Amino acid sequence: MRNVFWALWTLVLLLKLAVAAKLPLFVDEAFYWQEGRHPAAAYSDLPGLTAWLARLGVELGGTRPLALRAPFLAIAALVPWLLARVTAREFGARNGWIAGSYALLLPLSGTLGLLALPDAMMALATLLCLDAGARLLRQVDARSAVELAAGLALGALSHYRFIAVIGVGFLVLMLLPEGRRALRDVRVLTAVAIGASAWAPLVAWNLDNADAGLRFQLVDRHPWAFHTDGLWFVAIQALLVTPFLFAALLAAGWRGARDPSPATRYFALLGSLIVLGFFVLGFFADTERVSFHWPLPGFMALLPLLPLVLARWPEWARGLCAGLAGAALLAMLGYYVAVSRPELRARSAGEKWYPANFAGWDELARAVRAKLAAMPPGTRLVADNFKVGAELGFALDDPRIAVLDHPINHKHGRAPQLRLWGLHRDGRADWGEGPVLLVVGATEVAYKNLLQRYHDLCAMVGPLPPPQVLNVDHGRQRFVLFAFDGAPRSGDCTTPAMAWIDQPAAGARVGPGAFAVTGWAFKDGVGLDKVEVMLDGRVVAQAHYGRERIGVREYWTLRDGRRSSDPQHPQVGFEATVQLDAEPPGRHWLGLRLHGRDGSVEDWAEQPIDLRRP
Template structure:
């Protein structure tokens, strides 16, 4: 209704504003629920088919050896995998479902945190704050790193959960110190301490944030908060006790061994990767939100805005700075995720300052980034699709071929004596085979990977690290070797190291996955160590044609091949797995023996080959060129294939 002057009464305007606010809240909530529900359903559909990542398999193995702490991590990740498999069974979904549940709760926690952005005393948050809280939750769903959490059973999930609990508890304490908020803080600190060493950064930055804020210093004077801090500190006791009992092995790996601790420019790539993995516009929005929050904007409560900005910005900037000095070989792009969670409650208010087109682009690009990561996991979960990308640099080797390997091991072992013991040449194979065969006690040989990933001390604790043949007992062995787990230039040395450990290697049975990109070798070893010169699997290379080139139907193949201990009798050329020619093998190339040094093939230097190949009636397009290497001992080995394109 309007009055005689045509103006709407103030009460009517308030009613319309209230109605509009209710509609906006309902719409924001519906968008959040739709995005959250769709992503959860997609993740459920993918994880049941996604092969177990090697770290997940090791955490499963840790869960089968329950302890308060482990060499690589505190205990919580292993405990969750044990819980999952006890409830659902020893399968990929059983390992992962507890992490999916925790990850599904994260966006709801972001909503709860964002709702605390109201001014102190204004508990009835206005419609705008409620809308922005739901929007922050939606961003937590769409942020690619956050949206895909839980698909793998990794410590980052409970670490993120603990971070958000502490963030929420801190925001509550800044409004009013009470026993409930202190208890929530204690629980968050305990979960974080049981999740990962990296939670120390969250604790340190959280302390800085509280000390930097006048309201935070008031919080730190309350005895209930100190009780929470003490309880949180006690949760580190199992990890500290483990390190004290094992020569600080875990601490040394996490803080010393894995990091070069000298400046390197690869840190620039760390920053670039952050912008890409969070999507560039959302990354800019997070940065802008941090700046505005530090200046007291981004939420009705300036204290809340500064608190979130301090936590988020210092964590993100700190990890980006660390990228210039820390480990640049292993995956580390997920380190700043805790900081992004802290900044998300401030982002909707920041986006409201942007032009509408930029806001839409930010949301769409974030959704596209999440879709791209989900698509990656779909590709990884499909054997056919993985094979198409066998030659790609990003080929997911840590997901590939474990079921095929387990089937081959079962078949090979069935034809060996009943007391045959399976032995893996590195922790990855030991954990993955252990999971597939439901055997957490598979012995592992010394391997650079064991130390590189901090797993060697834990294998020693379990008495599964066999330093020599005698430790494996006087029984037949089925030795499983990952031929693609070391750099090619180090592969021959690895074979000779195996000879030193277990004796000459007999004829191998090859297990080739995805055109040989993932390749394993099975050796049936006798009960007693054999003596004699070191015999190894064959080594080879295709010099011509290069991988991925275009060739006519008639082309030349040239390269070299040898087999230590016995030599090669013949080299055959294959196309798509079918023999299409026999190479002229035995040409001189003295440089091969000089390069490999330890090689003892009796044919040196006559180990080069050439072959004139006629592809015949094969269709034009992508094909896979390989070698079949026949040893003088009767062994037959398929060499990894490389792609080429045949043109008319």
């Protein structure tokens, strides 16, 4: 089993290195890079360790994704090895290699470090505390106390969520007579005090900033009202962990909690209570952000008990358990490979699982560089939200890109940090008379709120100039660039165009021969001159624009009661007939080209249609 473990360890590490070198930067990674370029003991969203590691990576390897991720990959590589050592000491060498192998195959732990996120260090900190706790149950010594202090400190410097490991770990030690004995020892108390002191930077940050970080993590992001989404927990975890492995880990926790060995009960109770706690939390907590990785520390604590359960299974079941886990790990790595390939990512543009937080940043950076090159020297760059600011900052190696107020800055807890860095901008009043390139992430707000967002921008910066629209992956990721020449603009709010295709619906089958296209489009402030229909990026029909569409203006009512200000309302409908020529059957992309009366030309996001065979 030793050779199997090291072969798996090497293979998984090589695969992760290859994927991490090509995978586009995730938005949270970009913000942690930005935090690392503004050194501090703690930040609005996290303690400082993740940002420090990100800074270390780019200082050693340059501003590139693999260098940013390198410290996290190195930490993640230690996790299965340490788990194997812990298991071997408690349950024998063979069981140690088996547990370590499953730490590599478990998809959530096998992909640790692939992204520069806090989870890798949290996993390592959890194992250090787990190992120290198991040692302390037998005998209190200086080595165990130091290891406990290190684990507690690293966890405290990684994430607020590590509080769950600390709280459950303390509870389990209190439940065990050996644990209560250990907690009375001055060396253990000293280790706990050292671990507690590691929270001081985060506590100080919150005291200095009206508890903004704590309120976001524990109050603002959670509804704290019962909802039934928690019922999905078991199904999601069974899928991510894989059904056989999930069942085996649950069985390990159930049986281990009744075992006479203190160490076995310790592992079982710690792992089971963490998983159960996050299951209960799922009925009351945030459902809008990714949370499927939260129970990972619990599964890590149960892995040392896994070989004891698998030993009772028939050989075919053990083989199936390992095979499914390996297949799931390869599937997750394959997902990241697909995200890294623009052509594969574009094919998913019409799917719910489209990876928006990975997509479009390279294309945006190229467009911004080209636009800045065409503008006067000294043009300032302003982003409309923290995602755009951080991703462009990484691409342009500029951690000081200013950011406007945006709902997602608050939703993700980044607004206080932007203000502390002096990067928050209220609008034109802040940037003065010089030329500015404003970059807007149009798909970062729900479509029903997009017109309101454009009018909010007008309130901040005045009427918007004709935009340059960048559609990535058929417009699933959509950016709008506004070049301000420095002179204040006056007049009514002029926004980018808004549109909708009523017929055919996305994914509909059309043809053969010809098909009708109907919908509506408008442009607040100036109106539209004409609408063209596009298929696969080329104009295929001139629409008849100006059909009466009652109800469109009334639907687009702003927060203050004002309605869409396109002067052509209600004549904003269009219809066209597309004659199919030599287009092959299968999936094609239907879009619009919208010509504004101010001279702007905007390509609308495309939607998939299926052409029938003649």
